[in-house]
Amino acid sequence: MRSPNILLTGTPGVGKTTLGKELSSRTGLEYINVGDLAKEGNLYEGYDEEYDCPILDEDRVVDELEDKMTEGGVILDYHGCDFFPERWFNIVFVLRTDNGLLYERLESRGYKEKKLQDNIQCEIFQTIYEEAAESYQKEIVHQLPSNTPEDLEQNIEQIIQWIQQWLKDNN
Numbered sequence: 001m002r003s004p005n006i007l008l009t010g011t012p013g014v015g016k017t018t019l020g021k022e023l024s025s026r027t028g029l030e031y032i033n034v035g036d037l038a039k040e041g042n043l044y045e046g047y048d049e050e051y052d053c054p055i056l057d058e059d060r061v062v063d064e065l066e067d068k069m070t071e072g073g074v075i076l077d078y079h080g081c082d083f084f085p086e087r088w089f090n091i092v093f094v095l096r097t098d099n100g101l102l103y104e105r106l107e108s109r110g111y112k113e114k115k116l117q118d119n120i121q122c123e124i125f126q127t128i129y130e131e132a133a134e135s136y137q138k139e140i141v142h143q144l145p146s147n148t149p150e151d152l153e154q155n156i157e158q159i160i161q162w163i164q165q166w167l168k169d170n171n
């Protein structure tokens with residue numbers, strides 16, 4: 001049976017990992033965190049001194065994921081989305097969090113002031129939503145509120161329903 005590929009994207013701290021892991025455990029779809037994958041495989045092409053983080057080697061990440069994505073049934077989590085092949089995804093969710101809540105989450109993660117401000121601005125200017133809207137068919141890009149545990153539960157239920165419908169329609 002074929003299964004869909006789902007992209008979870010959005011500013012760091014909006015809840016992609018939390019949602020992705022929970023969805024995976026309830027549906028059996030495979031959860032892949034692109035940040036972790038890059039770390040494990042050292043898929044970097046240098047270091048960004050300004051942002052104090054390694055620079056992702058996007059081509060190697062895509063190569064690494066290609067076989068799995070072609071097979072289907074993957075929930076992919078990353079805070080960017082313009083370098084993934086468009087054909088990979090059946091649906092794209094951009095998680096959104098109110099600034100005050102996001103600030104608290106990133107502060108408790110120990111982000112320093114510049115990184116904190118950059119990420120809050122990223123959310124205010126809906127940078128990732130626009131990146132998703134430019135990279136994928138508008139009809140498959142959806143924003144999800146990710147402020148409260150109730151939001152999380154509702155998002156899980158909605159996505160599970162969408163998966164079940166997709167499986168009926170495509171098998």
Ligand code: DAT
Nearest residue numbers: 012013014015016017018146147148149152
């Ligand atoms: P991301 O993977 O997007 O960086 P995360 O899943 O690690 O984000 O979540 C960041 C923090 O926010 C973490 O402490 C869990 C919390 N969180 C995630 N989704 C939430 C929600 N819907 N309501 C309240 N807290 C949430």
